[in-house]
Amino acid sequence: MTPDLRPVTDADWDSWYSSLERAFGGVRESDQERALYRDLTELDRSFGAWDEGAWVGTAGAFSFRLSVPGGAMVPAAGVTMVSVAATHRRQGVLTAMMRHQLDSVRELGEPLAVLTASEPAIYGRFGYGTATYAMSVDVDSSRVAIAAPPGTEGVRLRFADPEQAAEACEAVYLRRVGSRPGMPARSPGWGRQPLLDPPADREGGSPLQCVLAERGGETVGYARFHNRPDWSDTGPRGVVVLRDAAAGDPGAYAALWRFLCGIDLTSSVRSRNLPVDDPLLHLVSDVRRCSVRVRDSLHLRPVELGAALRARTYRAPVDVVLEVADAFCPWNTGRWRLSGDAKGASCERTRDAADLELSVRELGSAYLGGVSLSSLAGAGRVRELREGALAEASAAFGSDVAPWLPHGF
Incomplete structure (x- = not known):
């Protein structure tokens, strides 16, 4: 048709x-x-x-x-x-x-288009590459202890009505946005999304609960979760289903996780969306008892390639010519010279000999720094044409912290 x-x-x-x-x-x-x-x-x-x-x-x-x-x-x-x-x-x-x-x-x-995919195989042919991953954990809180870095003991925790605490939670979120690639700045109205609480999404748990972490009267973190009671012949085995948690410093984050793992009548804490380098991995006493899993999250494609590559900075100095294929958006096809460092970048068309050959899909995956060009080359999806160019570009595209999408859309 x-x-x-x-x-x-x-x-x-x-x-x-x-x-x-x-x-x-x-x-x-x-x-x-x-x-x-x-x-x-x-x-x-x-x-x-x-x-x-x-x-x-x-x-x-x-x-x-x-x-x-x-x-x-x-x-x-x-x-x-x-x-x-x-x-x-x-x-x-x-x-x-x-x-x-x-x-x-x-x-x-x-310059960019992003999406989350119900079926990841669909969107590759339109130039979207997997740019971020989400980590899921099921923490056996009956056996796992949470470390207490400096500042943990000075944190006060209190329950708050999720609606009434929404503004304070949103302020904590907004302070974190620029610190990790992949996070969207929520425009008006989006602060309501974390408060959605249909019974079907509670995984059998309670209505949404919220705990605020405070220090010196200031909100420095929060956790929103459901508590799902459960019992066996040997005693309680309830599950804390974490919706989202954020904090401005290690002590506040540890205090929130200590609280979640210490709720009475529960024996596990479940979270379905954490960064793959989340500090929790280093707070727990036994990561094997956390059932860590990883899945794809944000898929990204450069729409205007030159503008997209100019918009970010680069972890190490880079000067490479990219031979880019883009069958679906042919205006991106061709050779581009990317020159940049931690202060800024330029990306313009060139007739110079290419150093790397790849498609726009690979650039979408590498764009936020969570997928290395070297790993894509290992899968045959990036071809090095000048010796040393792959290592140079791969290091430059990297990020100090893993990119992460905190919520769907």
Whole structure:
């Protein structure tokens, strides 16, 4: 079919969103979730495929600013709400929507597009590379002790109503945004997302709970979680399901984890989204009893390659010519000279001989510093054309801390 792509209006948002829900299994979201995402939807960036009086595809984008190496906040399209009806698979609907969307992103002057993928294999062909990973843990709190670095004992913890504490928690989050690549600066309205509390998302636990960490009367950290009671013949075995936690210093972070691991009638703490280099790995007494796992999280593609590579800084001096292939956005194809260091960078087209050969997908993976070009070369996805160029570029693209996406969109 030739997809009929149409913008979403205020009047047909509900039917458009319902078609998205059907594509993801047909379970209607809670009224709270629908209301939030209705408010967050940018109608001028939302559209879909239409066929005989019904939506058969959906796609949208949020206007984000994304933290990149060096601390800059770079405009990025947060690709979201993408679906194709089961009746219209393999008919070119998704390709048509991706084409329309990336052309629009380019027109808006956003150097980057990012997304989280329900099925990671889908988006590689459109130039998206896995740029961040998320760590999951199941801490056996009955056997694991949490270290107490300096400053831990000076932290006061108190329960707070999640709604009433939202402003204080958001302030802690915002102070951290520039410190780790991959974190979006939340625009108005997004502070409500962490407060979503539909019963289906509680994993059988309590309504959302919040604990604030304070020092000298100032909020320096928080943890939001569910407590799921459980019992066996040998006693209590409840689970603390951590939604999110943040702190401004090691002592406050340790104090929060000591609290979570010490809640009465529980024997484990579960978290599904931590940075892969989270300090927790060095606070626990036995990392083997934490069931550490890693999965893909944020997928990124440079939309305007030169602008994207100029927008970040580089961990080590670099001067390389990149031979880039980009079949889906051919304006990026060709040779680019990247020169930069920790103070800034330039990236311009050149006719000089290439030092490295790769596609835009590999640059998307390496962009935030969490995936090394050397590891991609080991998989045959980057080819070195000048001896030493791979090591130089790989070191330059690295980040002192692992990039991380703290929440979905």
